[in-house]
Amino acid sequence: MPQSDPRVFFAAERTLLAWQRSSVALMGLGFVIERFSLFLSLLRRTPQDPRHHVFSALVGVLLILIGAAVAFTSSISYRRFVQSLPSDAVPPSSSPRFGSTINIAIAVTGLAVAAHLLWGAFQPP
Numbered sequence: 001m002p003q004s005d006p007r008v009f010f011a012a013e014r015t016l017l018a019w020q021r022s023s024v025a026l027m028g029l030g031f032v033i034e035r036f037s038l039f040l041s042l043l044r045r046t047p048q049d050p051r052h053h054v055f056s057a058l059v060g061v062l063l064i065l066i067g068a069a070v071a072f073t074s075s076i077s078y079r080r081f082v083q084s085l086p087s088d089a090v091p092p093s094s095s096p097r098f099g100s101t102i103n104i105a106i107a108v109t110g111l112a113v114a115a116h117l118l119w120g121a122f123q124p125p
Helices: 007-044 050-084 096-121
Strands: none
Touching: 007 050, 007 096, 050 096
């Protein structure tokens, strides 16, 4: 019986890491957009219309939630793919659960940041 190629496992791991970078980038962009209206009001030194802050908060939180969904979905997909591989395709020195666990942690952190930003956006000044 021919041995399975471990390069398939490493390709799946690289794909997971690419999705991980994408999710972190989406969350970072969402955070920047959410905080951008605060930055503009500080530059103008004038009170800002609260509607502008709510709009940027909603767009920013939406991007953070999309990033969290990407992290969670890619983690599930990676786990399913690794489980479908033959046991000899996964090198014994690697830890296939580590990458997906990190992705789940990133998704949970994104959800916590989104909740915090939404809570702060709707609090009275």
